[in-house]
Amino acid sequence: MNEITIKVNGxxxxxxxxxxxxxxxxxxxxxxxxxxxxCDTSQCGACVVHVDGKAVKSCSIFAAEAEGAxxxxxxxxxxxxxxLNAIQQAFQDHHGLQCGFCTPGMVMSAAALLKENPxxxxxxxxxxxxxNICRCTGYHNxxxxxxxxxxxxxxxxxxx
Amino acid sequence: MPKDGGIGASTKxxxxxxxxxxxxxxxxxxxxxxxxxxxxxxxxxxxxRIKGIDTQAAAAMPGVVRIFTGAxxxxxxxxxxxxxxxxxxxxxMQEPGHPVxxxxxxxxxxxxxxxxxxxxxxxxxxxVEAIEVDIEELPAxxxxxxxxxxxxxxxxxxxxxxxxYDWGFVEENKAAVEEAFAKAAHVxxxxxxxxxxxxxxxxxxxxxxxxxxxxxxxxLYTTSQNPHVIRLLMGAFVLGIxxxxxxxxxxxxxxxxxxxxxxxxxxxxxxxxxxxxKRPVKWTSSRAEAFMSDAHGRDHVTKIELxxxxxxxxxALRTETHANMGAYLSTFAPSxxxxxxxTLMAGNxxxxxxxxxxxxxxxxxxxxDAYRGAGRPEATYQLERVIDKAARELGVDPIALRRxxxxxxxxxxxxxxxxxxxxxxxxxxxxxxxIADLAGFEKRLAESKARGKLRGLGVNCYIEACGIAxxxxxxxxxxxxGLYESxxxxxxxxxxxxxxxxxxxxxxxxxxxxxxxxxxxxxxxANMVEIEHGDTDKAPMGMGTYGSRSxxxxxxxxxxxxxKIIAKAKKIAAHIMEASADDIELKDGRFTVAGTDxxxxxxxxxxxxxxxxxxxxxxxxxxxxxxxxxxxxNFTYPAGAYACEVEVDPxxxxxxxxxxxxxDDFGNIVNPMIVSGQVHGGLAQGIGQALLExxxxxxxxQLLTGSYMDxxxxxxxxxxxxxxxxxxxxxxxxxPLGVKGCGEAGAIGSPPxxxxxxxxxxxRAGHTGVTHIDMPLSPSRVWxxxxx
Numbered sequence: 001m002n003e004i005t006i007k008v009n010g011x012x013x014x015x016x017x018x019x020x021x022x023x024x025x026x027x028x029x030x031x032x033x034x035x036x037x038x039c040d041t042s043q044c045g046a047c048v049v050h051v052d053g054k055a056v057k058s059c060s061i062f063a064a065e066a067e068g069a070x071x072x073x074x075x076x077x078x079x080x081x082x083x084l085n086a087i088q089q090a091f092q093d094h095h096g097l098q099c100g101f102c103t104p105g106m107v108m109s110a111a112a113l114l115k116e117n118p119x120x121x122x123x124x125x126x127x128x129x130x131x132n133i134c135r136c137t138g139y140h141n142x143x144x145x146x147x148x149x150x151x152x153x154x155x156x157x158x159x160x
Numbered sequence: 161m162p163k164d165g166g167i168g169a170s171t172k173x174x175x176x177x178x179x180x181x182x183x184x185x186x187x188x189x190x191x192x193x194x195x196x197x198x199x200x201x202x203x204x205x206x207x208x209r210i211k212g213i214d215t216q217a218a219a220a221m222p223g224v225v226r227i228f229t230g231a232x233x234x235x236x237x238x239x240x241x242x243x244x245x246x247x248x249x250x251x252x253m254q255e256p257g258h259p260v261x262x263x264x265x266x267x268x269x270x271x272x273x274x275x276x277x278x279x280x281x282x283x284x285x286x287x288v289e290a291i292e293v294d295i296e297e298l299p300a301x302x303x304x305x306x307x308x309x310x311x312x313x314x315x316x317x318x319x320x321x322x323x324x325y326d327w328g329f330v331e332e333n334k335a336a337v338e339e340a341f342a343k344a345a346h347v348x349x350x351x352x353x354x355x356x357x358x359x360x361x362x363x364x365x366x367x368x369x370x371x372x373x374x375x376x377x378x379x380l381y382t383t384s385q386n387p388h389v390i391r392l393l394m395g396a397f398v399l400g401i402x403x404x405x406x407x408x409x410x411x412x413x414x415x416x417x418x419x420x421x422x423x424x425x426x427x428x429x430x431x432x433x434x435x436x437x438k439r440p441v442k443w444t445s446s447r448a449e450a451f452m453s454d455a456h457g458r459d460h461v462t463k464i465e466l467x468x469x470x471x472x473x474x475x476a477l478r479t480e481t482h483a484n485m486g487a488y489l490s491t492f493a494p495s496x497x498x499x500x501x502x503t504l505m506a507g508n509x510x511x512x513x514x515x516x517x518x519x520x521x522x523x524x525x526x527x528x529d530a531y532r533g534a535g536r537p538e539a540t541y542q543l544e545r546v547i548d549k550a551a552r553e554l555g556v557d558p559i560a561l562r563r564x565x566x567x568x569x570x571x572x573x574x575x576x577x578x579x580x581x582x583x584x585x586x587x588x589x590x591x592x593x594x595i596a597d598l599a600g601f602e603k604r605l606a607e608s609k610a611r612g613k614l615r616g617l618g619v620n621c622y623i624e625a626c627g628i629a630x631x632x633x634x635x636x637x638x639x640x641x642g643l644y645e646s647x648x649x650x651x652x653x654x655x656x657x658x659x660x661x662x663x664x665x666x667x668x669x670x671x672x673x674x675x676x677x678x679x680x681x682x683x684x685x686a687n688m689v690e691i692e693h694g695d696t697d698k699a700p701m702g703m704g705t706y707g708s709r710s711x712x713x714x715x716x717x718x719x720x721x722x723x724k725i726i727a728k729a730k731k732i733a734a735h736i737m738e739a740s741a742d743d744i745e746l747k748d749g750r751f752t753v754a755g756t757d758x759x760x761x762x763x764x765x766x767x768x769x770x771x772x773x774x775x776x777x778x779x780x781x782x783x784x785x786x787x788x789x790x791x792x793x794n795f796t797y798p799a800g801a802y803a804c805e806v807e808v809d810p811x812x813x814x815x816x817x818x819x820x821x822x823x824d825d826f827g828n829i830v831n832p833m834i835v836s837g838q839v840h841g842g843l844a845q846g847i848g849q850a851l852l853e854x855x856x857x858x859x860x861x862q863l864l865t866g867s868y869m870d871x872x873x874x875x876x877x878x879x880x881x882x883x884x885x886x887x888x889x890x891x892x893x894x895x896p897l898g899v900k901g902c903g904e905a906g907a908i909g910s911p912p913x914x915x916x917x918x919x920x921x922x923x924r925a926g927h928t929g930v931t932h933i934d935m936p937l938s939p940s941r942v943w944x945x946x947x948x
Contacts, residue, residue: 018282033189034182036414038362039447043868046362074182088180092172095837099667100179101362101414107180122881129876133868135362135415136667138844138906139876141837157881 004067008032009076017063023049023056026063027073034074034104038133045132048105048112049073055112057131074104077111087111087149094154096145098136105132110146119150165679165686167897170833173672174687175665184412187366187383188444195368195440196225198430199284201274201291202452203266206300206524206861207313210264210293213274218290223283225437227291228275228429230263236432239423240397241489242389244638245325245498245520253325253520256316258488260398260425260432266295267315267487268524269863270452272425277433277441300524300861304461304482307521315487315522324485324494324520329502333575337515340476344467348550353934354538356459356484356855358865359531360873361666363414364445365454369430373438377405380431384410385420385664386704389641391696393423393491399432403696406431410694413666417845418530419454420666421706422491426453451866456855457531459484460497464542466511466550474511474565479542481518483528490529494520499637500535500625500707506574507543508585508621508799509565514575524861530706532845532907536624544620544912549931552923558916559598559619563589570890578625580797582890585621588823589801592619595883596803596821604805604818605924614808615818616921622802622909625795626901627712627892644791645709646701647717649678649725651784653770655763657682659721660692662702663714668838668903670710673831677715677897681722683748684762700787708901711830712796712892719896720788728784733765735776796892796900800824804913808921813943815851815918821883822909827891827900835902839884842906848874849907850914854936872936911935922946 001016006026013030024047027035035058038046047058050072077085084092087110097103106129113120113128120128125146126139134142148154165171178184215227239258246252262273274291278284301307301315307322315322328334341347368381378401384390387408394408395401413420426443433441445453460481467476483497502516533540551558566585573579593599601617608615628634631642648660659678663670675689692698705714726746733751734741743754749762768775769784805818822839829835852872856864865871891898918937922930922945930945 020282028189032182033186034184036186036363037188037444038364038414039868041447041867041869044362044447074180078181084177084180091180092176095173095833097176097179098669098837098841099361099363099415100175100184100412101186103179104182123877126875126877133362133873133875135360135417135845135873136841137837138840138842138874138882139879140840140882143876143881 002064004064006066006069006071008071009073019062019064021063022059023061023063023066024058027058032073032075036101036104038101043133045105045109046102048108048132050108050112055109074107077107090145090149094141094145094148096137096141102132102134106134106142110149113146114150119152122147166676167680167830169676169831171672171676171686171831173669175669175671186363186412186414187368187381190368190381192368192370192440195442196277196279196437197281197284198275198277198433198441198443199281199288200272201288201293203262203269203271203273205266205295205297206269207298208266208295209298210262210266210273211296212294214292215274218276218287221283221287221290223279224287225277225279228261228433229273230259230261233260236260237398239425239428240393241494242393242491242640243495244640245327245494246638247325248328248331253494254319254323255489256319260428268526269861270526271487275429277437281444302523302525302857302859302861304484304521304523307523308519315524322522324522327498327518329516330576333513334515337476337478337513340513341465341467341478344475345470346468346554348466348546348553349463350546350549350932351463352542352545352932354458354460354462354541355849355853355935357457357531357849357853358451358855358871359417359419359454359457361415361417361419364447364450365420365424365426366444367427367430368440368442369434370440371434371438377407378431378435379407379409380427381409381411382427383413383420385413385416385666385706386702387664387694387696388662388702389704390423390427394428394431398428408696410664413664416666417532418457418534418706421704422455422529448867451871452526452863455490455527455529456486457528458538459528460538462542464546466546468550472554472556472561472564474509476513477505477511479505479516483518483520484525485520485522486525486527487522488527490527493527493529495638496530496535501539503576503578504536504539504623504625505543505576507540508567508623510567512575525857532842533904534707536904537908537911540622540908541912545915545932548916559589562621578795581794581893583797583799583825584888584890585799587888588799588825591823591885591888592801592803592821595823595885596819598803608807614810614921614925616806616808616917616924618804618913618916618920620802620909620912620916621799622905623797623799624904624908626708626798627792627796628707628709629792629795631791641703643703644789645703645714645717646699646787646789647714647721648700648785648787649718649721651725651766653767655688655766657689658692659689659718660699661714661718662699662704663710664694664705668705668710669831669834673711673834674715674718676830677718678722681726682762683746708903711897711899712895712901713790713792715897715899716792716895717788717790720790721786724786724788725784728780729765731780732768732775733760736760736768736774793894796827796895798824798826798900798902798905800905800909802909802913804917806914806917806921808918808942810925810946813939813946815937815942817847817880819880819883822906823888824886824902824905825888825890826886826902827889828898829886830899832886835886836884838902839906840882842904843882843910844874844879845907846910847879847914850911850935850937852878852936918942
């Protein structure tokens with residue numbers, strides 16, 4: 001066991017890890033349970049976080065690899081006053097979540113997408129979400145929410 | 161316009177805040193002080209005899225607390241089955257035992273053999289690797305027809321064969337149906353497979369058992385759609401713990417789709433082990449374990465025949481289905497191919513004579529049980545496919561053929577035992593033609609052709625029975641449970657309400673929609689109403705959420721309890737205002753005396769209920785809390801019409817969904833936003849079944865689709881924006897809200913639309929020999945079909 005320190009949402013988080021400990025397990029073990037585990041093969045994307053600004057499936061790297069890195073998780077996404085940020089708010093406004101389990105990964109992926117591509121097309125959003133599976137929404141309202149979060153008009157897309 | 165926050169408003173979901181900020185509380189987020197972790201050793205063969213289990217080396221591994229095997233569960237009940245089906249001769253189905261940990265034999269890949277409890281999850285998993293099991297591998301049965309063949313290996317040595325039951329429905333109609341077929345002007349026959357699916361909610365199952373030595377009480381935290389049902393099944397039938405000593409909590413649950421209805425071995429194990437070890441025991445399923453231990457869905461092989469007269473009226477329908485039960489009977493498995501399937505074979509049509517035969521078969525595969533729609537997708541798929549085939553054979557328009565045979569008068573008693581209370585199938589088809597712009601199809605066809613793509617249009621209808629339903633009826637049909645729902649409405653002194661419901665929300669948004677109902681009845685802000693669910697210590701009793709029953713049954717119980725609250729509050733208000741209770745009106749949260757200017761606010765009356773200084777104590781108890789149980793008098797019957805347009809790449813066989821439109825009749829609607837979301841999700845699962853998903857076993861019973869690497873679920877790029885409409889509303893006549901249920905419709909109605917569309921595309925392109933392709937319509941299957 002080695003002690004590692006990772007800066008998560010601006011705060012230092014330290015803890016002992018085995019070599020095989022995945023970043024997601026380290027985060028969850030530190031009480032940051034918003035990041036979820038939905039599969040064992042890095043397919044589902046429920047565990048997406050940002051490592052040094054890039055979207056990463058936190059089940060696909062070891063915690064030790066993130067030593068010294070800046071990690072952002074769903075717990076750090078809201079505005080400083082606690083209100084939902086623009087992406088989170090768009091997900092609520094457009095019913096972009098149901099059971100909520102894939103949601104943290106979806107929000108983190110959407111944030112990474114909009115950073116790279118501030119006004120993505122529907123097609124670009126769908127392609128970008130290739131690594132995030134949602135079983136509840138049929139993606140309709142997720143794609144709509146991301147379009148809306150990027151400031152695009154979604155009024156023509158089937159209401160509700 | 162509906163009142164903001166009341167019935168009919170697209171109120172944004174309050175639960176979203178915690179899910180969007182990472183503060184949801186799913187079962188795996190629960191970590192109890194001193195908890196140990198369990199990992200299961202699961203069978204890697206489909207069928208075998210356990211000759212010995214050597215746990216010595218494993219027991220010496222770091223952190224191991226204790227290793228359990230089947231021997232530890234001797235004398236303890238097995239997992240019960242909640243539904244008994246009776247066969248054509250009136251005999252009960254063959255019902256094998258289902259031990260918590262394998263005893264003597266393993267019967268499917270994934271069958272749990274031993275369990276290691278250790279200090280950490282990693283230590284438990286490491287120790288599992290060190291257990292040595294000596295298994296004599298036996299020949300496995302995977303294919304259902306092979307399983308029924310003479311001399312086939314038996315999954316259960318103590319049963320007479322692998323046949324669970326041979327069910328006929330309606331048996332008395334059989335001769336009349338044969339006669340109608342003999343007289344038919346045309347008979348269309350179709351053989352098809354309803355592919356085996358794996359529900360795959362994104363949250364894998366988790367169980368945390370806890371035991372309090374000071375009180376002797378057990379608690380189970382579990383990923384369940386129905387914690388009260390788990391309490392009953394596990395407490396009464398497996399572990400022998402009375403309800404008052406057992407609490408089951410299902411906190412935030414990350415999707416279910418049926419697979420989290422059932423009582424699973426891991427739940428019983430964790431509860432049992434926690435009591436044995438006097439410390440909490442936690443199990444978190446890996447996805448790989450989920451694939452081989454969550455109940456699977458569908459898996460029917462069917463031959464369906466439709467008889468028509470010379471005017472193309474449907475005169476009779478006959479089906480023969482083999483339904484896979486897997487290796488054991490999961491909680492509600494026997495009901496799915498029978499009462500949830502046979503009773504829906506009339507569909508939206510006035511076919512006068514129907515006979516359904518179902519042979520349920522044991523195989524060396526994971527148990528099969530309800531998955532979103534459960535029986536109704538299987539009924540809809542075969543019926544809507546055979547109608548499409550009939551239209552093609554007869555050279556008539558498939559929509560016109562459907563319209564000609566629609567049930568148009570309600571109530572309508574089908575020949576398969578159910579009575580549709582309301583519906584308007586013409587209206588939903590009209591609506592569909594409009595929202596799908598069917599008139600513009602030819603133009604889009606030409607555009608696709610210009611791009612070298614084959615376009616096809618598939619249309620179908622569906623009906624489903626939701627809100628399961630009268631306890632006395634389901635009791636006659638073999639259910640070993642009642643199917644009511646309960647609600648307790650507690651009004652606090654300052655006027656806020658807590659509603660405790662036996663329904664469970666795992667994505668359906670009850671915390672938002674149920675308050676809309678209560679707030680609307682009282683005329684207060686919905687934010688004054690809080691929903692408590694998922695805890696057997698809170699709601700008095702509950703049957704949970706499945707079969708699109710939450711609002712129709714659970715919501716009705718809430719209405720009944722709220723009515724009792726209002727009736728009592730009116731008596732209190734009448735006393736204070738010195739009027740007759742009959743003259744008290746409640747509107748917009750104020751009590752008024754009819755014909756006067758006297759009034760009291762809601763909060764004045766609720767305060768009086770708890771500070772009863774001026775109160776009719778001789779007639780009324782203080783306090784304001786009421787409980788109601790609601791047992792519906794019938795199922796509800798949502799129905800609709802769906803249209804799918806596809807493009808097929810003639811070079812590769814790849815199918816693209818170009819558009820999907822759904823016109824549904826759900827009766828009255830409480831939150832249209834949530835209803836649309838439910839339909840969207842169902843559509844994606846149905847499209848997934850039609851194009852992508854399929855559980856595959858090899859001939860030895862090895863599960864080939866054991867991860868997301870090889871079981872394909874829809875991703876964002878596999879589906880389009882959907883066009884959904886639920887403006888056609890024929891309210892249910894027998895529940896107080898007039899609601900029907902919307903959770904499963906999308907998954908029920910969409911597979912035939914997709915397959916009809918692909919067959920249409922191929923037919924239009926001249927592949928006239930292609931009358932059917934089995935799901936999933938992978939590029940290779942479609943390409944092969946095009947090669948003849």
